[in-house]
Amino acid sequence: MADPVSIALGQGSSCWGCFQSLIDIHLRLAEVLPLLDIKYWQAVVDFKLHHLESYEDKSIVVGLYEGMARTEEDVHLLKLLRDKCQILISFGSCSCFGGIPGMANFYDIEECYDVKFRQNKTFNDGKVPSENLPPIEPVVKPNNSIVEFDVYLPGCPPTPDLIYTALTTLLSGKELELSPHTVCHYCEREKKETPIEKILKPYTGHADPDRCLLEQGYICLGSSTWGLCEGQCVNKGTTCRGCFGPCPPIMKDHGAASISMLGSCAPNEPSELIEQVQDPAGYFWRFNYVTSHLGSMRIKREEAKEK
Ligand code: SF4
Ligand code: SF4
Numbered sequence: 569m570a571d572p573v574s575i576a577l578g579q580g581s582s583c584w585g586c587f588q589s590l591i592d593i594h595l596r597l598a599e600v601l602p603l604l605d606i607k608y609w610q611a612v613v614d615f616k617l618h619h620l621e622s623y624e625d626k627s628i629v630v631g632l633y634e635g636m637a638r639t640e641e642d643v644h645l646l647k648l649l650r651d652k653c654q655i656l657i658s659f660g661s662c663s664c665f666g667g668i669p670g671m672a673n674f675y676d677i678e679e680c681y682d683v684k685f686r687q688n689k690t691f692n693d694g695k696v697p698s699e700n701l702p703p704i705e706p707v708v709k710p711n712n713s714i715v716e717f718d719v720y721l722p723g724c725p726p727t728p729d730l731i732y733t734a735l736t737t738l739l740s741g742k743e744l745e746l747s748p749h750t751v752c753h754y755c756e757r758e759k760k761e762t763p764i765e766k767i768l769k770p771y772t773g774h775a776d777p778d779r780c781l782l783e784q785g786y787i788c789l790g791s792s793t794w795g796l797c798e799g800q801c802v803n804k805g806t807t808c809r810g811c812f813g814p815c816p817p818i819m820k821d822h823g824a825a826s827i828s829m830l831g832s833c834a835p836n837e838p839s840e841l842i843e844q845v846q847d848p849a850g851y852f853w854r855f856n857y858v859t860s861h862l863g864s865m866r867i868k869r870e871e872a873k874e875k
């Protein structure tokens with residue numbers, strides 16, 4: 569058996585779902601774990617941050633960073649992984665695009681404290697804690713504005729199959745080539761190229777199980793979304809919410825591309841569409857607000873305040 573390859577797995581502000589998806593490769597862990605010489609994985613192995621800090625720069629072959637970097641601790645860990653690892657993987661949509669936690673950028677930091685602490689009477693008696701709260705950045709910034717990544721593996725979370733393929737390829741020293749297709753490419757539903765008559769809410773009526781959901785009026789982002797999941801939602805009966813973000817080059821504005829896609833399929837008056845699509849921010853920028861055009865204006869506004 570080949571010698572194990574050193575790896576460090578770091579978690580920023582996130583839900584741990586991406587690392588859970590790694591664990592979900594199940595029996596294939598028996599094949600992958602012996603390939604790994606784990607140097608750091610704060611929730612799984614008992615190495616501390618100072619162990620990671622003590623390694624020589626670029627002495628660890630592969631690093632994975634899950635989550636966005638909202639706290640000063642997250643930013644430190646992200647930079648540390650970049651310094652210590654030869655190949656750094658942006659792991660999951662929070663890390664690639666800000667993800668769902670990046671939607672906090674729709675609010676100011678004080679409004680976030682209101683929801684998290686002041687209005688939450690079961691927590692700390694409605695007060696913002698005065699200790700053990702790490703300094704928090706006023707807005708979520710894209711991780712790739714803090715460090716450079718070598719590989720992006722989006723998804724909320726990336727699928728176990730994708731993680732298995734990526735890890736075994738990179739650990740064997742080969743280049744990772746990812747299919748560039750959209751979710752629609754993998755979708756088994758029939759498309760008749762008919763325009764949308766009316767936008768339907770996800771719970772309205774019964775969708776035809778064989779027809780394109782978008783053509784039936786259900787907002788499906790399959791045609792603007794990178795299909796690395798191989799269409800797992802649409803082929804199981806529900807719409808694509810766009811969790812893998814846009815196809816390469818992946819830093820395109822996924823929300824804007826999705827709105828443009830919808831506009832080309834729905835010949836309705838814009839005012840009608842606005843009325844029918846409730847929560848457009850949540851629909852179109854759920855995973856990518858931080859790296860979108862609108863999101864970058866929000867970050868610039870915050871940066872202007874700091875000057
Ligand atoms: S990308 Fe999704 S699953 Fe992964 S940490 Fe973020 S919210 Fe959780
Ligand atoms: S828009 Fe959605 S339902 Fe329609 S073909 Fe694409 S992935 Fe399938």
Ligand code: SF4
Nearest residue numbers: 797801808809811812
């Ligand atoms: S079908 Fe869409 S929402 Fe579902 S996993 Fe794939 S990219 Fe994510």
